[in-house]
Amino acid sequence: MLPVIFFxxxxxxxxxxxxxxxxRKNPVHSVLWMLAMFxxxxxxxxxxxxxxxxxxxxILYAGAILVLFLxxxxxxxxxxxxxxxxxxxxxxxxxxxxxxxxxxxYFTLAKFVQGPLGQYSIEAVKSETHTKALGKVLYTDYLFxxxxxxxxxxxxxxxAIVLAKKRx
Amino acid sequence: xVPLECYIGLSAIIFMIxxxxxxxxxxxxxxxxxxxxMLNAVNISLVxxxxxxxxxxxxxxxxxxxxxxxxxxxxGLAILVSLFKNKAAVHTDEITEMKG
Numbered sequence: 305m306l307p308v309i310f311f312x313x314x315x316x317x318x319x320x321x322x323x324x325x326x327x328r329k330n331p332v333h334s335v336l337w338m339l340a341m342f343x344x345x346x347x348x349x350x351x352x353x354x355x356x357x358x359x360x361x362x363i364l365y366a367g368a369i370l371v372l373f374l375x376x377x378x379x380x381x382x383x384x385x386x387x388x389x390x391x392x393x394x395x396x397x398x399x400x401x402x403x404x405x406x407x408x409x410y411f412t413l414a415k416f417v418q419g420p421l422g423q424y425s426i427e428a429v430k431s432e433t434h435t436k437a438l439g440k441v442l443y444t445d446y447l448f449x450x451x452x453x454x455x456x457x458x459x460x461x462x463x464a465i466v467l468a469k470k471r472x
Numbered sequence: 473x474v475p476l477e478c479y480i481g482l483s484a485i486i487f488m489i490x491x492x493x494x495x496x497x498x499x500x501x502x503x504x505x506x507x508x509x510m511l512n513a514v515n516i517s518l519v520x521x522x523x524x525x526x527x528x529x530x531x532x533x534x535x536x537x538x539x540x541x542x543x544x545x546x547x548g549l550a551i552l553v554s555l556f557k558n559k560a561a562v563h564t565d566e567i568t569e570m571k572g
Contacts, residue, residue, distance in 0.1 A: 319489070322485075326489060326497060349519055352479075365541075379553065380553070390497065392496055403488065416477070424528045457539060459543070460544075464549075465550075
């Protein structure tokens, strides 16, 4: 019973927070609601026995990406934002498209058939600790994608500097 | 025990809100945040699948999605800063160079 109550709280709170994020006029308010949203997502990961991912979610999203957003908002100084209309004129079309995507996912979900279970049951992960089990999979089966991820980050570093520097 | 379908449904709802936010807002910063919202919705469904199918591969994919999201946010915000330097505009309807 208790897990159901927790899940209902998270579902309601996360839906409300997402709607708050996309409807606030001031981008700073959106970023702060996004912070609350990321804390809820991290808690949901803990709920799903993914404690390392919960820590990564807080450090990387709440710690790094949101600070980046706040810095850019601070640099751009968007005073006119508070006086301008926040949605485009054709907003009902956008909402209709989004709802049609939701319906599509729900109709697909009705046909969902669960596959065979893998070897990492909760007890197996618990006996090995989650971080170690995840690290083993990441550094053996997924070593090549891991290297490509480092290349993606390198391109992001170089690209961000090249795009944002002053033209000589 | 909460069934897997509930998590996928929650993830779908958050994804839908992200899509709606991307389509209807004028401000590019909020549009980038909507993309982050969509990526997080997919992450929730991957972690839920990983938990219920007892396989850690879903969580490894979450790692890669977080990496790509970080790179995307950095590049997107750098593009935004250079756009603001050139045009002093962060609203999508003020950027009309590609309009015929």
